[in-house]
Amino acid sequence: MGKEELELGSKFTPKFDENGLIPVIAQHFETREVLMLAYMNEEALKKTIETKQAHYYSRSRKSLWLKGETSGQIQSVKAIKTDCDQDVVLLLVEVGGDGGCCHVGFANCFYRELDDNAALVINGKKPQEK
Template sequence: MSDVTAAERELGTAFLPRFDAQGLLIAIAVDSSTREILMVAYMDAEALEKTRETGLAHFHSRSRGKLWLKGETSGHFLRVEEIRVDCDQDALELRVRPEGPACHTGARSCFYRKIDGEGLARIEG
């Protein structure tokens, strides 16, 4: 929507998502109870619509080029309780209730390591 002004997008009350050139928005899944960041993924218009329709987090898989329901194969769904929108509407924060680990590795969060010197160290706890 090129006819939308920055002021309308940044200060208004209309939901006017700003998808990038590939038609994607960043979506950050955050545990609604602990506020821990669980994962970062992308949503296209279809994933956003399905998420709002069903209350379950849907994403766009860039590697497979298609819609992806988080938990479809693992059973580890993310139940969306609230969707927050950043100031210029190009990123979303999904406040979710996770039903199991969020990461495909089995870790609670995809952010289970930190930079330690020149390598990575697992975060315990």
């Protein structure tokens, strides 16, 4: 596939890395808040497309997982996008359950921020603290 066809064509051809993975950003469908970064292998991407629920590949467990399967925070996929060279996937999702996303209880995984002294400060809220 040529560069122009890849960048401007209508064929979805995700580029998985040497480990068979592609980074995926999950973004809230309505607020556009970035919720998390995860990875998918080909199977996870196929299941996500088929079921309209976000499936990811756990690099630590080396297995497929349905986001929210145990927490209830299922990510219902409203749109799937890819970047110009198709090596990143963006999911626009609605989150079930309490609306949280992070496994430690925050609304998103980016709940910490560096302060002026390069120290991490928690700046997010857990869903029950809304």
